[in-house]
Amino acid sequence: xxxxxxxxHVRPEFENKNLGKATDVDVERPLSLxxxxxxxxxxxxxxxxxxxxxxxxxxxxxxxxxxxxxxSFSESAGALWETILTGEMPTKIxxxxxxxxxxxxxxxxxxxxxxxxxxxTRVGSDVLGTLTAMFQPLPAISLLPLAMLWFGLGASSLVxxxxxxxxxxxxxxxxxxxxxxxxxxxxxxxxxxxRGIPYIFKILxxxxxxxxxxxxKVGWAFAWRTLIGAELVFGALSGSGGxxxxxxxxxxxxxxxxxxxxxxxxxxxxxLVENVFFRNIEMNTINKWGMQR
Amino acid sequence: MNDAATGTAGVSPAVPTVEPILDVSGVxxxxxxxxxxxxxxxxxxxxxFPSDRFVLLGPSGCGKSTLLKGVAGYMQPVxxxxxxxxxxxxEPGPDRVMVFQEFDQLLPWKTVKQxxxxxxxxxxxxxxxxxxxxxAMEYISKVKLERFEDTYPHMLSGGMKQRVAxxxxxxxxxxxxxxDEPFAALDALTRRQMQEELLQLWDDTKFTVLFVTHxxxxxxxxxxxxxxxxxxxxxxxxELNAHQLGHSDVGDAEFAxxxxxxxxxxxxxxxxxxxxxxxx
Amino acid sequence: xxxxxxxxxxxYVRPEFENEIGAAGTGEVERRLSMFERISNIDPLRKFTILIIMVVIWExxxxxxEINELMFPTFSATGTALIDALVNAGLLVNVWNSxxxxxxxxxxxxxIAAVLVILAVGSRIGSxxxxxxxxxxNPLPAIALLPMAMLWFGLGPGAIIxxxxxxxxxxxxxxxxxxxxxxxxxxxxxxxxxxxKGLRYIFKILxxxxxxxxxTxxRIGWAYAWRTLIAAELVFGGQVVDTSGQLGAEGSNSGGxxxxxxxxxxxxxxxxxxxxxxxxxxxxxTVENGFFRNIEEKTVRKWGMQxx
Ligand SMILES: Nc1ncnc2c1ncn2[C@@H]1O[C@H](COP(=O)(O)OP(=O)(O)OP(=O)(O)O)[C@@H](O)[C@H]1O
Ligand SMILES: [Mg+2]
Numbered sequence: 023x024x025x026x027x028x029x030x031h032v033r034p035e036f037e038n039k040n041l042g043k044a045t046d047v048d049v050e051r052p053l054s055l056x057x058x059x060x061x062x063x064x065x066x067x068x069x070x071x072x073x074x075x076x077x078x079x080x081x082x083x084x085x086x087x088x089x090x091x092x093x094s095f096s097e098s099a100g101a102l103w104e105t106i107l108t109g110e111m112p113t114k115i116x117x118x119x120x121x122x123x124x125x126x127x128x129x130x131x132x133x134x135x136x137x138x139x140x141x142x143t144r145v146g147s148d149v150l151g152t153l154t155a156m157f158q159p160l161p162a163i164s165l166l167p168l169a170m171l172w173f174g175l176g177a178s179s180l181v182x183x184x185x186x187x188x189x190x191x192x193x194x195x196x197x198x199x200x201x202x203x204x205x206x207x208x209x210x211x212x213x214x215x216x217r218g219i220p221y222i223f224k225i226l227x228x229x230x231x232x233x234x235x236x237x238x239k240v241g242w243a244f245a246w247r248t249l250i251g252a253e254l255v256f257g258a259l260s261g262s263g264g265x266x267x268x269x270x271x272x273x274x275x276x277x278x279x280x281x282x283x284x285x286x287x288x289x290x291x292x293x294l295v296e297n298v299f300f301r302n303i304e305m306n307t308i309n310k311w312g313m314q315r
Numbered sequence: 316m317n318d319a320a321t322g323t324a325g326v327s328p329a330v331p332t333v334e335p336i337l338d339v340s341g342v343x344x345x346x347x348x349x350x351x352x353x354x355x356x357x358x359x360x361x362x363x364f365p366s367d368r369f370v371l372l373g374p375s376g377c378g379k380s381t382l383l384k385g386v387a388g389y390m391q392p393v394x395x396x397x398x399x400x401x402x403x404x405x406e407p408g409p410d411r412v413m414v415f416q417e418f419d420q421l422l423p424w425k426t427v428k429q430x431x432x433x434x435x436x437x438x439x440x441x442x443x444x445x446x447x448x449x450x451a452m453e454y455i456s457k458v459k460l461e462r463f464e465d466t467y468p469h470m471l472s473g474g475m476k477q478r479v480a481x482x483x484x485x486x487x488x489x490x491x492x493x494x495d496e497p498f499a500a501l502d503a504l505t506r507r508q509m510q511e512e513l514l515q516l517w518d519d520t521k522f523t524v525l526f527v528t529h530x531x532x533x534x535x536x537x538x539x540x541x542x543x544x545x546x547x548x549x550x551x552x553x554e555l556n557a558h559q560l561g562h563s564d565v566g567d568a569e570f571a572x573x574x575x576x577x578x579x580x581x582x583x584x585x586x587x588x589x590x591x592x593x594x595x
Numbered sequence: 596x597x598x599x600x601x602x603x604x605x606x607y608v609r610p611e612f613e614n615e616i617g618a619a620g621t622g623e624v625e626r627r628l629s630m631f632e633r634i635s636n637i638d639p640l641r642k643f644t645i646l647i648i649m650v651v652i653w654e655x656x657x658x659x660x661e662i663n664e665l666m667f668p669t670f671s672a673t674g675t676a677l678i679d680a681l682v683n684a685g686l687l688v689n690v691w692n693s694x695x696x697x698x699x700x701x702x703x704x705x706x707i708a709a710v711l712v713i714l715a716v717g718s719r720i721g722s723x724x725x726x727x728x729x730x731x732x733n734p735l736p737a738i739a740l741l742p743m744a745m746l747w748f749g750l751g752p753g754a755i756i757x758x759x760x761x762x763x764x765x766x767x768x769x770x771x772x773x774x775x776x777x778x779x780x781x782x783x784x785x786x787x788x789x790x791x792k793g794l795r796y797i798f799k800i801l802x803x804x805x806x807x808x809x810x811t812x813x814r815i816g817w818a819y820a821w822r823t824l825i826a827a828e829l830v831f832g833g834q835v836v837d838t839s840g841q842l843g844a845e846g847s848n849s850g851g852x853x854x855x856x857x858x859x860x861x862x863x864x865x866x867x868x869x870x871x872x873x874x875x876x877x878x879x880x881t882v883e884n885g886f887f888r889n890i891e892e893k894t895v896r897k898w899g900m901q902x903x
Contacts, residue, residue, distance in 0.1 A: 030539050030558050031333045031364035037553035037580070041545055050353050061349045063723075070720075070727045091746060145645075152642045152649070159879020160872065161822035163829065164853060167860035167868060171666065240815075247736040247819065251826035254738060266739065270830075273742025281743060285735065292734020389784055407787035417781045424803040424898040437789040437799065469899025 090278050098282035105283055115287060118264035121177055122249055125184025129241065132185065133193040140197060141222055147197075154194040162187035162248045166255055180252050187248040188241040195237025199230025232308045239300055246292060265291075334401075335362035336523055337386065337491055341395030344381050355381040356549040358395065361542050363491065366521045370534045370557075373544030374581060379527040382549070383495050386525065387413050399490060409438030412489040414480045416496040421468040421476055421483075428455065428464040431483045438487050454486040455479075457516060474505040481513070485522060492524040498533070510536055511562060531577050535560050535570060543580055553580055668866040676866035677873055686855065690874055693851035697824050700756050704763030704816065711764070712771045716797060722772070729769040737762035737823045741830055755827045762819040767812040774808025775801050807895045814887055821879065828853025852878075 082094035105111040139146035162183045169179040211225035253266025272280040346353045356378035363369045371379045388407040397404045431451035441447035458478040498506040539558035564570045657669040680686040715725040744754035786800035828851045859867035
């Protein structure tokens with residue numbers, strides 16, 4: 023390309039004078055009904071779920087696998103329905119949920135107290151930092167033997183480990199959220215004359231809510247896992263009847279269909295909490311406030 | 316611009332030996348959203364020749380970015396064909412490198428130099444590290460970023476990121492460089508500087524570029540040939556020459572005249588719509 | 596304001612001027628803080644002090660309150676028990692037993708998750724299948740599968756590994772998949788521009804671009820697995836009592852950390868329970884700070900994808 027003369031291929035200009043409206047084409051048209059239905063996420067996922075259940079049922083029937091080892095879907099669903107009718111399942115669910123709620127609420131309370139102290143003073147912040155660094159990596163369930171020593175073989179031991187599983191996750195996440203609140207927002211809050219507790223609840227909590235919500239979710243996940251696990255261990259020792267214990271007990275007695283029924287219930291409760299409860303909070307807070315993409 | 320020899324412009328359709336690099340003929344491009352089918356461009360024809368600075372100009376939403384995505388191979392046309400050097404475009408590839416408007420087009424996990432060497436090695440331009448390093452350094456110095464070769468993108472300013480993206484695009488020596496409003500997110504001073512740098516780089520290597528903008532002034536400064544698209548759905552309205560005009564001509568009568576002409580063409584439809592509105 | 600310099604339009608016109616920067620001296624630009632201020636600004640130092648204070652309070656409380664050592668041993672008793680367990684009882688062997696299971700479970704789990712996600716990247720049906728599976732199975736605590744696993748694989752490491760897999764696969768797959776889905780359109784197009792396809796596209800573009808999310812998944816997977824393992828060993832501990840299964844059979848040292856805690860509890864050796872808990876914390880902190888923090892530092896922090 024040394025020769026300047028052929029650098030650019032110059033060609034005549036032109037103008038399209040009679041540019042009609044593009045009438046012979048759909049500028050915009052709705053998709054067909056089928057395409058639109060296939061685009062609905064819920065419909066697609068629900069069909070996949072049905073497909074999976076169907077495959078399970080067919081597999082157990084065709085392969086003739088021992089129902090003791092792997093019951094079919096219909097048998098498990100039947101067992102679930104039966105335990106619901108006899109009232110066994112609702113009782114078990116209520117036992118578990120009660121402990122979960124008490125433990126979760128108490129854990130949040132403890133976390134709130136620690137956090138308020140941490141926001142107010144540097145010592146508080148350091149204490150919180152040290153405590154969470156120590157106890158966050160400690161699986162709550164490993165405290166169960168001690169809890170049983172201290173509180174006996176009752177519900178209070180379960181509440182204790184549940185508190186422990188919620189407290190540190192929430193405290194850690196919330197503290198991180200508070201520290202991540204921008205200097206501008208803090209100054210705005212001060213500007214309004216807010217101080218102390220009102221400052222925390224009116225500025226820091228909403229501003230750090232994305233992080234707090236993560237803490238609440240992680241806390242729930244740990245609490246749920248810890249509680250089910252603790253009931254299993256309890257099952258191994260004595261009888262205290264929540265859902266986890268039901269899984270264990272029915273497993274011991276080789277009533278496999280009932281184990282599956284209990285597992286169904288565990289999944290359903292988990293789904294409800296995550297997809298209904300937390301999703302709702304999320305929609306009404308951080309999504310509405312545009313804090314999350 | 317150095318274009319003294321182009322005085323014969325306009326009469327005969329060029330020397331027959333010149334083959335277009337990019338040939339777009341009758342291309343209609345459509346999007347499918349969850350509920351609708353949207354036609355973005357309708358039967359668009361144009362040809363880009365070697366060393367063209369070919370500008371796509373048109374009102375917002377007329378399908379400029381869409382055309383570029385089509386040429387890059389990210390979208391398939393529903394009718395018509397796009398040919399690069401005679402071969403149909405079917406998928407993205409390193410022979411058509413795109414420079415985006417967004418600042419997040421650099422891989423954040425690679426340094427400035429690694430961003431370029433990564434492109435060179437994976438795009439099949441260079442087979443050895445050493446070779447890629449050399450080429451990368453050459454282009455980094457072309458965009459004057461020698462001091463930042465080992466910096467990660469998040470520590471660069473917007474203009475610097477854009478320069479890296481341009482260096483990356485040119486280092487790959489594609490048949491055609493595609494630029495989608497590369498300077499739109501920059502401040503006015505930086506934009507002007509980047510335009511000058513781009514023209515200087517072009518003087519050096521005479522690369523072929525397809526450039527999208529919606530600034531008439533930028534189109535006239537950068538472009539050697541300007542394609543004007545009608546409002547949504549985009550159709551070709553006109554193709555004009557602007558190779559004789561550059562930065563130094565801003566404010567000249569010829570420059571202003573061309574700007575005025577383009578302005579009139581783009582807003583002709585607006586007037587038309589306004590006139591027809593009361594009758595409907 | 597002199598009258599002459601106010602123009603007719605009311606603007607106060609004043610002379611232009613230009614300053615020579617750096618010619619004049621500046622005031623105190625920078626001053627070192629006092630020794631005490633500087634020391635108390637060192638974060639680890641302050642936290643360490645607090646740790647020591649807490650230990651002292653613990654010791655004093657247990658001693659002065661004359662708490663039964665069975666219920667709440669002193670710090671010194673715990674320390675002695677820890678050293679004794681390390682030197683004489685081979686506590687490290689138990690730690691290693693736990694880690695061995697955990698690491699193999701973690702490695703297998705991540706590989707399975709990777710395969711699932713790669714299949715999901717390819718097609719919409721794969722993607723739907725993965726999201727449905729993870730949505731169903733992620734909320735199910737892995738430990739709840741232990742009774743079934745014991746039925747299927749017998750009382751041994753097989754059952755534990757199966758439960759561990761379940762605790763790892765779903766969070767890792769979930770986070771990786773959603774990370775992939777939120778990779779920006781621009782970066783995807785850049786990847787296509789280089790001519791990257793298939794696995795090379797996944798590993799060279801999607802994986803690094805979604806790394807913050809993947810790292811979160813790995814962390815959650817680890818946390819669940821660690822908790823599941825300890826719980827599973829506790830359950831096996833309970834089994835040992837009535838079935839004297841193989842895991843912690845008398846005399847041998849094949850049990851894990853959770854089992855040691857359970858056993859010490861059964862034998863009323865509370866200081867050893869504390870020693871076991873101490874080891875659990877230590878392993879947790881090492882993995883978090885030694886492993887994940889390090890990866891984070893070398894990747895997402897360095898790349899500016901996540902603020903410090
Ligand atoms: N991802 C998409 N899905 C559906 N429709 C789209 C999508 N992207 C663009 N469109 C539609 O296609 C048409 C052309 O869009 P395009 O982005 O090409 O415009 P443009 O000329 O680049 O505009 P601008 O100058 O504002 O960048 C618009 O009407 C737009 O609504
Ligand atoms: Mg555009």
